[in-house]
Amino acid sequence: MPKLGLGIVLVGLTVLTACGQAKDPHGQEGQHDQHNQPHGGHESTNTSQVQAVWKFASQTPESKKEEELSIQIQDNTGKPIEKFEISHEKKLHLIVVSKDLSYFNHIHPEYTEKGIFKIKTQFPSGGDYKLIADFIPEGGGAKTESQWIQVQGDAPAQKPIQPETNFTKVVDGKEVTLSLDNLQAGKELTMSFTIKDAATKQPITNLEQYLGAVGHVVILSADAEKYIHNHPLEEKATGPVAKFGTSFPTSGTYKIWGQFQHQGKVFTVPFVINVP
Numbered sequence: 001m002p003k004l005g006l007g008i009v010l011v012g013l014t015v016l017t018a019c020g021q022a023k024d025p026h027g028q029e030g031q032h033d034q035h036n037q038p039h040g041g042h043e044s045t046n047t048s049q050v051q052a053v054w055k056f057a058s059q060t061p062e063s064k065k066e067e068e069l070s071i072q073i074q075d076n077t078g079k080p081i082e083k084f085e086i087s088h089e090k091k092l093h094l095i096v097v098s099k100d101l102s103y104f105n106h107i108h109p110e111y112t113e114k115g116i117f118k119i120k121t122q123f124p125s126g127g128d129y130k131l132i133a134d135f136i137p138e139g140g141g142a143k144t145e146s147q148w149i150q151v152q153g154d155a156p157a158q159k160p161i162q163p164e165t166n167f168t169k170v171v172d173g174k175e176v177t178l179s180l181d182n183l184q185a186g187k188e189l190t191m192s193f194t195i196k197d198a199a200t201k202q203p204i205t206n207l208e209q210y211l212g213a214v215g216h217v218v219i220l221s222a223d224a225e226k227y228i229h230n231h232p233l234e235e236k237a238t239g240p241v242a243k244f245g246t247s248f249p250t251s252g253t254y255k256i257w258g259q260f261q262h263q264g265k266v267f268t269v270p271f272v273i274n275v276p
């Protein structure tokens, strides 16, 4: 089959509400950096409305193969947006999740030119994935653009997304406990991760900066439609506790991934919770 250079072309248009907050095409609020980033506002520049054009270099992405993804950020007239603010050390953050949220990846496509970011990545198996790009056009507010894609290859049975019964777990030799005060939809709350050495049970007090903060948290609703990205209340904390302010828009099941760095290695700890 001849390759025409373009793989699949997918366009997601950001729709703005009256108050300027970005909404994704499914009508959910694109929440981002709730406590420290401005919303889009009523801007006269055309960065107030953006769209992303998602392409794979190959005809169709396949699992277990290196696939090159390009994401072009455009204004609503299709003109490339070429200048971006650096947010947490990067111009664009990309979250990749499988439909059942069992797979999570947080990667950073590199800016090339003409509004295009590129990255090579691998998908562990076939099936549906959601790609979520998080960025700030220069002079504009934080934006979130997302796209569902289909990856060819053997697809394992989907795993049910089940709320945890135990909020302490061990990942990469760290014992991590999640606690949430005031857990209720629509309420501001504090989410705390307490991190110990799993072997010695000693609190870890020398967490390192990861992308300019003690940790990063990404939250998705079970259907992957509601996306929340939080940064710590105290960015320069070093452990054993990392606190994040957040709010869940509706009741239901959510998956939370906390990412931290210790002794040069990043570890990711997932928790599934039920929000009343």
Ligand SMILES: [Cu+2]
Residues within 6 Å of the ligand: 090, 092, 093, 094, 106, 107, 108, 211
């Ligand atoms: Cu990132």
